[in-house]
Amino acid sequence: MLIRNARDCAGKPIEVWLRDGKIAAVGLGLLVPEGEELLDAKGRTILPAFLDTHCHWRTPGFEYKEDISTGSAAAAAGGYTFVNLMPNTKPVCSSAEIAHAVEAEAARVGLCDANQTVSITKDFDGKTLDHLMTLPEDVKFITEDGNGVMNNAVMARAFAIATERGLTIMSHAEDREISPWDYRLAENIETVRNCHLAEYYGTRLHMCHVSTKESVDAIRMSRLRGARVSCEVTPHHLWFDDSRLQYKVNPPIRKAEDVTALIEAIKDGTVTCIGTDHAPHTAEEKEKGAAGMVGLETAFGVCYTKLCREQRLPLELLSFLMSAGPAAVLGLADRKGMLEPGYDADVVLADLDHMYEVKADELHSKSKNCPYDGALLYGKVVTTIKGGKVTFQIEE
Secondary structure, three states: OEEEEEEOOOOOEEEEEEEOOEEEEEEOOOOOOOOOOEEEOOOOEEEEOEEEEEEOOOOOOOOOOOOHHHHHHHHHHOOEEEEEEOOOOOOOOOOHHHHHHHHHHHHHHOOOEEEEOEOOOHHHOOOOOHHHHHOOOOOOEEEOOOOOOOOHHHHHHHHHHHHHHOOEEEEOOOOOOOOOOOHHHHHHHHHHHHHHHHHHHOOEEEEOOOOOHHHHHHHHHHHHOOOOEEEEEOHHHHHOOOOOOOOOOOOOOOOHHHHHHHHHHHHOOOOOEEOOOEOOOOHHHHHOOOOOEOOOOOHHHHHHHHHHHHOOOOHHHHHHHHHHHHHHHOOOOOOOOOOOOOOEOOEEEEEOOOOEEOOHHHOOOOOOOOOOOOOEEOOEEEEEEEOOEEEEEOOO
8 A cells, every 4th residue: 555645744745655564665756566555645644553551441341331342443543553451351351361362352353453461469459469470471561450559568579570570560550548538649659669669670660641740750750760660641631630620530630730740741751652541431330430531532632732732742742652652661662653664554644734523422432431522623533554454534
């Protein structure tokens, strides 16, 4: 497939040739074999497809909220070709068998590849780590997402095991004994503890959905001391502050000064990726207080509108945060996240120039818990291509 009439991040004309599942060439006036499929980008911007470091597809056990087919469709509509899934399923994903089954089903659906993480403690029991010693080499990421490991000794042992076995710990920072009365303190304390453990043991640590100015500062200082710590921010923690939205998410929507701190952390390189924390729930569950929102289909528009149009950050930086940055965290930087020959033929065409309205009832996700409903955004994903094949296309 030859993609013509596209623009790069700088707005310059570009052509991209996709062949045998890889990017074959990037430039202008590319010579391709006769009969090659042509795709007219119609002046839209071409970007490497997005990767999500933090996502929930609710399989197994909660398919009434989202299943792999609907999650894959939502991902493709948002420009994603790879997602990293959390283990808070039913049963909890504490084994390679469950992880492999989820990944195989995503591959069968074919719209978006998935990595399924495994829980730090067995079935989130907060103490048992034996299963980590028998994980095969293809399982590289462990997390207690939605919980956090409360016991310091257990978490210290988990860090030691992770270093020994080459695992990356993904941390949901929350001291649940403190969070009922002070969620800011709950996040900050867990962040400091886990950064210190990463420094002490030399463990690869990724901090999920960082939301406070204190947490991001702790991560910045830990990185400066040489710790192998990365972190993500969510689109909703960039878009909203608590004066603009009262909507239950975990961690909560923070203050305007926290939003400013997160944007500064993006600018100075402390934050290296966007994670959606796509968290589908039914309307009834949201009414009863379930925390979370869907985010795969709105992530690029929200971030482009907020960071590029409002904050005047370069599109190249946003592309890094949604593609190359996540690929580095997920160990895929050698084949995903770049618009260069030899990389996977995963690309997105986006319309940056025309405003559009988010309509929750038109989302591909099975759940519609979307506080952006009615928001006006720029940066509409028009086409998603995975492995050289179109997986999403807006009809014109």
